[in-house]
Amino acid sequence: xxxxxxxxxxxxxxxNALPGGFKIAIVNVKxxxxxxxxxxxxxxxxxxxxxxxxxxDGALSQLPFCYLxxxxxxxxxxxxxxxxxxxxxxxxxxxxxxxxEPLTKDEQISIQLSHNSISGEDDPFILLELYNExxxxxxxxxxxxxxxxxxxxxxVTVEGLTEAxxxxxxxxxxxxxxxxxxxxxxxxxxxDFISSDTVAVRMKEYDRLLDAQAKTxxxxxxxxxxxxxxxxxxxxxxxxxxxxxxxxxxxxxxxHKGWAPLSSIFGTDNVPVESxxxxxxxxxxxxxxxxxxxxxxxxxxxxLAADYLGT
Amino acid sequence: xxxxxxxxxxxxLVSEVTRSWETDEIYIGCSGNFTIERILKDRGLDLYGNDxxxxxxxxxxxxxxxxxxxxxxxxxxxxxxxYMEQGPNRIATLLLSxxxxxxxxxxxxxxxxxxxxxxxQWERLHAETVEKVKKGIDNLxxxxxWSGDCVEWAQMxxxxxxxxxxxxxxxxGYERLYSALMEVFAWEEPEYTIxxxxxxxxxVESVKEKRFWMMARDEPIPGLEGYEVGKIQTxxxxxxxxxxxxxxxKRITMPRQNTELLKVPRFTEKDVIREDSRxxxxxxxxxxxxxxxxxxxxxxxxxxxxxxxxxxLIDGKLIGAIGLSKSNYGTNEAYLMSDFVIxxxxxxxxxxxxxxxxxxxxVKLLIEQAFNQxxxxxxxxxxxxxxxxxxxxxxxxxxxxxxxxxxxxxxxxTGRWTLEGAMNWWKQKHMKEIG
Numbered sequence: 001x002x003x004x005x006x007x008x009x010x011x012x013x014x015x016n017a018l019p020g021g022f023k024i025a026i027v028n029v030k031x032x033x034x035x036x037x038x039x040x041x042x043x044x045x046x047x048x049x050x051x052x053x054x055x056x057d058g059a060l061s062q063l064p065f066c067y068l069x070x071x072x073x074x075x076x077x078x079x080x081x082x083x084x085x086x087x088x089x090x091x092x093x094x095x096x097x098x099x100x101e102p103l104t105k106d107e108q109i110s111i112q113l114s115h116n117s118i119s120g121e122d123d124p125f126i127l128l129e130l131y132n133e134x135x136x137x138x139x140x141x142x143x144x145x146x147x148x149x150x151x152x153x154x155x156v157t158v159e160g161l162t163e164a165x166x167x168x169x170x171x172x173x174x175x176x177x178x179x180x181x182x183x184x185x186x187x188x189x190x191x192d193f194i195s196s197d198t199v200a201v202r203m204k205e206y207d208r209l210l211d212a213q214a215k216t217x218x219x220x221x222x223x224x225x226x227x228x229x230x231x232x233x234x235x236x237x238x239x240x241x242x243x244x245x246x247x248x249x250x251x252x253x254x255x256h257k258g259w260a261p262l263s264s265i266f267g268t269d270n271v272p273v274e275s276x277x278x279x280x281x282x283x284x285x286x287x288x289x290x291x292x293x294x295x296x297x298x299x300x301x302x303x304l305a306a307d308y309l310g311t
Numbered sequence: 312x313x314x315x316x317x318x319x320x321x322x323x324l325v326s327e328v329t330r331s332w333e334t335d336e337i338y339i340g341c342s343g344n345f346t347i348e349r350i351l352k353d354r355g356l357d358l359y360g361n362d363x364x365x366x367x368x369x370x371x372x373x374x375x376x377x378x379x380x381x382x383x384x385x386x387x388x389x390x391x392x393x394y395m396e397q398g399p400n401r402i403a404t405l406l407l408s409x410x411x412x413x414x415x416x417x418x419x420x421x422x423x424x425x426x427x428x429x430x431x432q433w434e435r436l437h438a439e440t441v442e443k444v445k446k447g448i449d450n451l452x453x454x455x456x457w458s459g460d461c462v463e464w465a466q467m468x469x470x471x472x473x474x475x476x477x478x479x480x481x482x483x484g485y486e487r488l489y490s491a492l493m494e495v496f497a498w499e500e501p502e503y504t505i506x507x508x509x510x511x512x513x514x515v516e517s518v519k520e521k522r523f524w525m526m527a528r529d530e531p532i533p534g535l536e537g538y539e540v541g542k543i544q545t546x547x548x549x550x551x552x553x554x555x556x557x558x559x560x561k562r563i564t565m566p567r568q569n570t571e572l573l574k575v576p577r578f579t580e581k582d583v584i585r586e587d588s589r590x591x592x593x594x595x596x597x598x599x600x601x602x603x604x605x606x607x608x609x610x611x612x613x614x615x616x617x618x619x620x621x622x623x624l625i626d627g628k629l630i631g632a633i634g635l636s637k638s639n640y641g642t643n644e645a646y647l648m649s650d651f652v653i654x655x656x657x658x659x660x661x662x663x664x665x666x667x668x669x670x671x672x673x674v675k676l677l678i679e680q681a682f683n684q685x686x687x688x689x690x691x692x693x694x695x696x697x698x699x700x701x702x703x704x705x706x707x708x709x710x711x712x713x714x715x716x717x718x719x720x721x722x723x724x725t726g727r728w729t730l731e732g733a734m735n736w737w738k739q740k741h742m743k744e745i746g
Binding site: 036037038041042043044045047048049051081084088135136137140141146147148149152153154155156158159160161162163164165166167210211213214217218220221222223224225227230231 | 319320322323324325326327344345346349350403406407409410419420421424425428429432435436437439440443444446447448449539540541542547561562563564565566567568570579601602604605606610611612613614642643654655679683684685687
């Protein structure tokens with residue numbers, strides 16, 4: 001108790017001697033009030049450095065500047081990060097310099113800004129000399145600088161010992177809300193223009209695609225998005241005959257005057273090679289006899305089908 | 312792909328530390344991808360390497376001019392036999408195999424598809440990799456290479472030579488990495504003892520007898536106290552490496568986040584939410600997010616990179632920010648890494664408006680675009696020892712409580728409403744001015 005009273009007296013002596021109405025006090029951190037609006041920010045790693053330095057010292061080595069308000073709280077005008085770091089370091093009391101003279105809002109903001117804006121600069125050469133005089137690794141950390149930042153690390157270039165990468169093709173889908181393309185067309189387009197990288201579809205189809213993708217991922221227990229798209233395409237391939245719905249009516253009548261994929265009839269694009277050879281020679285013969293021309297080879301199938309049906 | 316442990320900062324230290332060594336011979340324990348050797352290759356030194364892995368021994372034997380035999384033993388990979396000639400051909404085959412055989416026993420479509428692609432593209436991949444290997448080991452000659460235990464190597468190395476080793480940290484790490492290669496290829500595997508703390512202690516005693524030596528590890532090495540010459544940390548969430556040497560300048564490196572100012576006006580305590588006020592979001596960069604986090608979040612929270620960062624705006628002015636990533640726990644799930652409100656503001660409970668924004672249809676679409684998959688759910692964690700988080704209550708569901716550290720897991724379905732709907736919900740339920 002005597003010591004505390006003695007220290008209190010010493011502090012009073014110092015405060016009486018300080019000019020400008022400034023005073024020093026040891027305050028409980030609960031009595032501090034921080035700035036709500038502060039342009040100064042500190043990166044997490046810098047803040048951690050500060051916390052570590054305070055932990056090492058067990059105290060603040062620079063005093064925050066506060067304004068003692070009528071509500072009894074010390075508003076920290078300068079040294080907000082320092083004070084917060086002290087709290088993070090576990091200090092319950094910190095020394096502050098403060099004024100209890102009434103301050104206008106302008107004065108408070110000016111003090112706040114001036115303590116950050118009116119500050120010195122470092123000559124990089126002298127800074128480096130001083131930093132290099134520090135022998136101890138922990139003290140280098142304490143300085144808040146490092147050899148990389150000070151460009152003291154040797155520049156080393158080592159040619160990579162790595163492998164070549166798989167070739168991938170990237171397709172970018174842009175989805176426009178009012179575009180009325182159909183999903184199948186998108187995939188057909190993607191196939192036709194596999195080297196082009198932009199295909200547009202409407203938003204609804206994008207939603208359906210993602211749903212189909214999510215279901216496929218669950219069903220096959222996979223996470224890779226591209227693989228699920230491949231599986232969707234595989235399923236599509238296996239159900240090509242369902243595309244008939246697009247061009248054939250319920251009673252077998254054509255629904256439009258466009259084209260139909262042969263795979264929607266045969267369920268596949270492929271025939272065994274031996275059969276293909278027979279078909280090829282028949283098509284060639286029909287062309288030689290001018291029954292079909294080179295642009296309409298498909299009519300070969302129509303002739304055969306009509307003949308078979310007796311129409 | 313060979314995953315090396317010698318980052319750029321450590322490379323710089325290897326280069327610098329060894330310059331002052333008065334010796335023509337350097338022994339390397341655990342050559343790995345020969346990074347140390349490649350740093351030192353033009354110094355006119357006699358380099359002696361060592362390791363036990365199939366990949367490293369293949370390179371080491373070739374560079375030291377030693378013959379070794381290796382064949383393909385797995386039937387399914389016999390097609391690799393024409394690519395097994397000792398030298399860059401075999402090195403390229405092994406290097407490609409480290410990637411091709413990742414997920415060796417897995418038969419999910421992704422792994423099948425990748426293995427098939429490697430086989431289909433092999434000719435090109437191999438030819439290109441051979442060129443890369445030749446370039447990577449260009450002008451690198453080893454005076455010797457020993458396939459064997461690195462602790463024994465440290466004991467065998469002459470005491471008047473230099474010795475460098477960055478020994479493995481994780482027990483059996485090597486075995487996991489190369490198990491697939493061992494199944495596919497047959498070779499004369501060297502004998503060695505699993506590296507652990509006891510073996511490290513034996514190694515340290517031998518290394519300290521060398522005239523010049525250097526070691527590094529991502530945890531303190533007992534027995535080398537007082538020999539610390541460097542501490543290297545390249546990212547905020549990575550463990551710092553401690554570098555030890557008997558003669559070296561002292562160096563430290565610290566991670567530094569990129570920051571970038573976000574030139575968007577703030578929705579301050581003077582700004583008023585009107586009847587027709589509009590809520591919107593804008594994509595921001597990670598560096599901009601870092602700045603906002605430093606400004607408005609507790610600086611004690613270690614930051615991490617998010618896959619998608621968004622600024623939240625009212626009438627074009629910034630009110631808060633959101634950082635989202637893909638969840639590690641669910642396929643169609645996003646993880647909310649950070650969400651916060653700027654200060655000072657006029658209104659209470661703006662954090663609920665930020666959360667309402669997170670589960671809007673517009674943000675759902677942005678998440679799905681960013682991660683290329685359906686995102687039905689978003690989860691997050693509140694680190695608190697309280698039974699509930701007032702911030703998430705009433706908008707996210709409490710999904711679980713965990714300990715060590717005490718935390719609450721919250722979640723919500725995504726796309727619950729439009730941004731306009733989110734704003735209306737917040738106005739009706741929460742909008743209230745402070746004081």
